[in-house]
Amino acid sequence: MKINQFERLRVMVVIMLILLTIQYELGMVINLSPNLPELHPFGFSLLAISEALHLAGPVALAHAVLGSLLTLISILTLILSLRSKTRSVQILGSLGFLTMLVAMVGGVLFTLSGFQEDHYSLAMASNFILTFIFYFLELYFMKPDSITPNH
DSSP: OOHHHHHHHHHHHHHHHHHHHHHHHHHHHHHHOTTOOOOOOOOOOHHHHHHHHHHHOHHHHHHHHHHHHHHHHHHHHHHHHHTTOOHHHHHHHHHHHHHHHHHHHHHHHHHHTTSOOHHHHHHHHHHHHHHHHHHHHHHHHTSGGGOOTTO
16 A cells, blocks of 8 residues: 555544544433433334434434444545555454444444333444544554554
């Protein structure tokens, strides 16, 4: 991978870490909010999810939108990571993407449960922290002195 491609990947990972920090704050606001509605579980429908999030409030909606954006960014980061030819960056980028995807699924399932099933919330939170760790480590392994193919 050329140095300018590593720079693009480095920028993407930094953006990811910044947005993950904002996502954490939004999640904590929701978690500590006494106003989260207690809905009956419902089947998957984008319209029903949107309505549930609107009932939960603007912070919950922002959290969901940012979660979707983070998943898209993690796909782009995965592509750049896999093209890097640096084994540690490839592995950490893949793990970051996978845990981001599982966190998003946990969030969707938590919403579908009517905000009642705490195990889904835990899955979302646990995979969030793993995502943050994997992207932080990926950034660490992109240090200029550690960029060697198959490292």
